[in-house]
Amino acid sequence: MAEDITDELAELAFLLRLLRSEAGVTYDELAERTGVSAATLKRAASGGAVPALKTVRVFAQACIGDGQEWAIGRAIGKWRRARVVERGRLRSVARPVHPTLVETRGELSAALVYHYEAGGAPSLRDLQEMAGGAHLLPVSTAARIVTRQSLPASRQQCEAFLAACGVTKGRKAQWGEAWSRVTRSEHARADERKTQASERREAIDRRLARNAPAYTDPQGMAGLVAGLAPAPARGEWHSAWFAAPMRTGAVAERPSKRSVRRV
The missing domain is CATH 1.10.260 (434 Repressor (Amino-terminal Domain))
Structure with missing residues (x-):
């Protein structure tokens, strides 16, 4: 060496x-x-x-x-x-796959770190300057990229980072496309999760509106609150009251003395 x-x-x-x-x-x-x-x-x-x-x-x-x-x-x-x-350090860093084969954030992040090491690992200030300035690559963003804490915020920033690392123009464009592909699939998955969550909330709302009008009707709710029994004394439980199913819209009745059993 x-x-x-x-x-x-x-x-x-x-x-x-x-x-x-x-x-x-x-x-x-x-x-x-x-x-x-x-x-x-x-x-x-x-x-x-x-x-x-x-x-x-x-x-x-x-x-x-x-x-x-x-x-x-x-x-x-x-x-x-x-x-x-x-x-x-470059020998200990895994060589990245071809840009067209990148599918995940991890693969793209690892590739950016590899090119950073292959480019001589310039200082963050040097990276910023060779990328075209702070408007393209802030020092804080460069630090998160090289430590694998985040990906570039845009395709332009990704290509600017790679240019600062000495990546050729043609290969830089291929990595830019890889960034677009990875982030596009992430956004699609995020939208799908939001849609599923919205559908679940709507299903719950429909179920409550259909099966529990007392919870959606202010008068029914007031009746429920007014009919609640006080908390059972220590060592007691209201088996008849809690075990009996409540009719929709009905006001709960206090348990009779016969239904109370001392433990």
């Missing part, structure tokens, strides 16, 4: 040095253009450790000319590979 990280770092450092050489600028001049200290820029191009993604981005941006935007993407790509090797 040490050899792998050394190779990846060497490729990143070589590219950054090449860009600076072709731009013909010093580290001090780069520092003025980027707002990053010259010492930090030198360390980024030294190959000693994986630099921050933001440092790599501004380093490349400050060195390129018109028509050389590809150099930024290449520098970020090399940073991603070096970062993956440095973290060493």
